[in-house]
Amino acid sequence: MHRTTSAAASALAPVVALLTLLTACGNAPANSPADAHEPARASTRTDGPPTAHAAFRSMAAHVRTATLTGAVTAENDPNHLLGRPGEYTSKVTFSDSWVQASQVTGADPGAVERGGAVEVFADAADARARAESIRAIAKSSPALAEYDYVHGPVLVRVSRYLTPKQAAQYASAAAELG
Template identity: 65%
Template sequence: MVLGKAPPAMQSVATARHEAWLSTSVPHLSINSEHIVTARSHPSGDDRWPPIITAMRKAFAATTTALLLVGAAACSASDSSSTDDTKTGPAARRPITAGSAFSDVSAKVSTAKKSGTVTAANDPNHLLGRPNQYTSKVTFTDTRIKASDVSGTEKGAVERGGAIEVFADASAAKARADYIQSVTKAMSALAEYDYVHDTVLVRVSHYLTPDQAAEYKAAADTLK
């Protein structure tokens, strides 16, 4: 069966239906058969479409391009924010040492003066760096303690002011404080105040009054 050109009556019906569909699909668009342009009269390019359709196609393309650009900009901003968060997050926090802890404590207790840094070579207790022992230690004096009270003690002795010891973990710091307290419990001459904050142990001379020693505890509690 060979299909030929549709009779004029059928062409008129198709055209009318086409006009009705366009009027329904495109609000406020009034269209008639004069706007229907065939490919025969406009063989290529945008010229083969009615002006209103061409304008709609261009507007759609422009809107799509704008949305893609906005999406790309949003992704870029999100990636930048994530990078900034990484730089300023917890991972950027400095590792605490006895030296840095003393700097923070002495900023709040002005009478504390650093007297020495303990190393594995000069540690009189031979504990620095040993298993489960402190990894860094500094000693300090306190100007409120009378020189006559500590005249017979060695340089770096806790009686002269105190010491700060830092451990690998909080449990080791607490174990060290518990051990010192158990040893000095029956020896009043060796008594001392011990304050544990996370991995830091702050040891304070018993020559300071409880109120004076409490200043060290308050300072230790702010260590980060």
């Protein structure tokens, strides 16, 4: 009987080793040796998309006229989209000193027309879908037009009151994200 148990243990050893290896690979952090076959990523981030706050900090290093004005939470989100399936996972708003106060009289403090917003999604497809939705709304109401730049899971929304040259700085900064 000892011989049968020993034979069964010998037969199971390769299966146990394979399962251990597969489990270890499934939990490997991004850019670990298990990912050596994948191309190098442009970012050193290993835990998914950046937060909107981190993306804004990076962008504001290139666009010095942008100032963070607020962080959107589930409680204060005017769109009621934060955390909903397919919607942004984080969002911040910012003002831009190029936008004249007289142009935005009466606009809410976190309104895109005061400067803009950074919205981060779980993936690039959701960010593109949101940008397309905003563009469709703007087509039917030009007063809601804005500049929208998608880079990976990040959507940078910029005030229509900026000139195309000013807005292009945000486009360049957005391209550096990710």
